[in-house]
Amino acid sequence: MAITITAFERSPDRGRGLARDMRVRWALEEVGQPYDVRLLSFEAMKQMQHLALQPFGQIPTYEEGKLALFESGAIILHIAERYAGLLPDDPDARARAIAWMFAAVSTMEQTIVELEVANILERNEPWYDKRLPAILGRIHTRLGQFSRRLGDAEWLDGEFSAGDLEMVSVLLRLRGPGILKEYPTLDAYVARGEARPGYRRAFEGQLAVFKAANPTP
């Protein structure tokens, strides 16, 4: 059954692979499933046709036959359950990998989104500099805890899993602000994720979309 996902026609991240379609592309590349991409303008994302698929007007969505899904975490979990390669067979290990998926998109990403919201919407406000230390403090608390748990392990719990895919994807958002390199263990963990052939193919896929929409003169 053909798989179609949606992505930004012009990603605000300028092809750096931070938009959430990247996570779904990566999951599909890891399990070796081909997929089509339907590109959406910011206007199209707010129209009824897309809102029927994604009630919050975001990307990505996932269509496969009669199934339509939204939320990158749920899409990745669906892919991981349907195709081999992203979840262990052992039921307990499988449940633990899913726990890391939830930890990535709620506990960890929440602190990172707080920084991004401040950087995008409040950078010129008089309180920006005063709030920043507390925002960074919350991020560093989480990174310290996660770094201690990961230790010197290659991946979170044995083989690479959907939990690592989500956590690497979330942590990547901290590379731009330079925060990630303060944690050599985590920087190396993220680099291991980026070095995977599936990640590379997914990254090139989203970059090609950005370049097509923004040709160099």
Next chain:
Amino acid sequence: MAITITAFERSPDRGRGLARDMRVRWALEEVGQPYDVRLLSFEAMKQMQHLALQPFGQIPTYEEGKLALFESGAIILHIAERYAGLLPDDPDARARAIAWMFAAVSTMEQTIVELEVANILERNEPWYDKRLPAILGRIHTRLGQFSRRLGDAEWLDGEFSAGDLEMVSVLLRLRGPGILKEYPTLDAYVARGEARPGYRRAFEGQLAVFKAANPTP
């Protein structure tokens, strides 16, 4: 196999059922599984013994034989997969219910946590009043979108599911600030959740813990 969860010895929500053990209690009550609760002080939550179970030093955790899990979303999904009553049998409907679980704890809860962080940590800051409209604006955007999707339906997708359990639990956090009653559809949806016998039993369970730790003189 006996199930043990962890919860606050003295919940900062003063027994209002907003701590995240409530969601796990509710899920266990819905599927009719008994469970033990191990109560933790704030000090114990930061100690190695607990951090081995929960790397971010939070509650709840879930132990069942050799399996140890954290993240309420992942715990609820595990319960829903293991016992009947929280996920539909149809695979597509099941994937959609899981999408609502992720939407609740990331897309929706993120905007609510932003308000809670501001209320707890920045209420006395000179910028609090100036930031508040933007924070509330982001919450209202999400509530409007969600309210339009829910419409007059009893639950999100047919029968009550783990997706409703998570979404009701997240929206309940807006009752205190008075925001929920601006959306009669959502207020009624949350009230339907609270009226379920499983919710009531779970609520009484967590309230009993709070009362035991805070006896009225």
